[in-house]
Amino acid sequence: MPNNTVHDQPDAAERAFIDQAIAKRSGSPGALLGILEDVQEHHPKRYLTASTLRYIGAKTNIPLSQIYSVATFYALFNLEPQGDHTVCICRGTACHTRGSRNLLESLKLELGLEENGDGSDADKVSFTTKDGKFTVRTVACFGQCALAPVVEIDHRISGHVNERTLQREVNVLEKEEAD
Numbered sequence: 001m002p003n004n005t006v007h008d009q010p011d012a013a014e015r016a017f018i019d020q021a022i023a024k025r026s027g028s029p030g031a032l033l034g035i036l037e038d039v040q041e042h043h044p045k046r047y048l049t050a051s052t053l054r055y056i057g058a059k060t061n062i063p064l065s066q067i068y069s070v071a072t073f074y075a076l077f078n079l080e081p082q083g084d085h086t087v088c089i090c091r092g093t094a095c096h097t098r099g100s101r102n103l104l105e106s107l108k109l110e111l112g113l114e115e116n117g118d119g120s121d122a123d124k125v126s127f128t129t130k131d132g133k134f135t136v137r138t139v140a141c142f143g144q145c146a147l148a149p150v151v152e153i154d155h156r157i158s159g160h161v162n163e164r165t166l167q168r169e170v171n172v173l174e175k176e177e178a179d
Contacts, residue, residue: 009055017042018052022059032062032070036077045081045132075139083128083135085173087153087166092141094148099162103149106163107136110170133177134170 009015021038025031035056040048048071057064071077089095089104104125107113111134113127126137144150147159153169 008051010049010052014042014052015055018055019059022056032056032060032067033074035060036067036071040077046086047078047081050079075137078126080126081128081132084133084177085154086135086137087151087170088137088139090140090142090144090148090150090152091138092145092148094145095141095150098148100149100151103151103161103163103166104136104138107166107170110167111136133174 010018018035018039021035021042022031025034025038028034036048039052039056040046043049043052053067053071054064056062057067071079087107089100089107091100091104108127111127111129113129113136124138124140126135128135142150142152142157144157144159147157149159149161151158151161151166151169153173158165158169
């Protein structure tokens with residue numbers, strides 16, 4: 001599990017929010033998923049800290065190993081801070097055959113993102129720009145194969161994306177940031 005350097009509990013306001021999320025979901029099927037989703041969306045950088053996961057475990061009596069397994073299994077959960085904007089590129093078979101790898105490579109180049117590791121696992125990557133403005137991630141499949149290649153930008157799905165379209169979308173977001 002990522003070490004967030006501080007092994008204490010979340011602050012009082014965060015604990016109150018987590019307690020409320022737990023109370024709201026308690027006893028419902030898939031409660032842990034809902035709790036983690038609520039807590040992540042509440043965080044300004046949309047991620048789950050190690051101290052938050054420990055706190056949830058203590059309050060729900062769910063083993064930390066189980067919470068961590070859920071948080072790492074589902075692509076929607078983040079254990080690292082996310083950028084102000086997210087661009088998620090599908091790497092499923094249909095998207096791959098229609099150029100999603102080129103979309104990823106051109107976007108990394110445009111945003112000045114450097115490869116971490118050996119790059120051999122291109123289906124699951126996540127990069128955040130140094131200025132924290134953009135996080136670029138990949139997913140195995142969005143389930144929108146007829147629209148391949150598919151890109152999600154700030155939770156909005158776009159289909160039949162090409163490099164020029166993606167560059168235009170990112171430029172709009174950069175311009176909005178500058179205004």
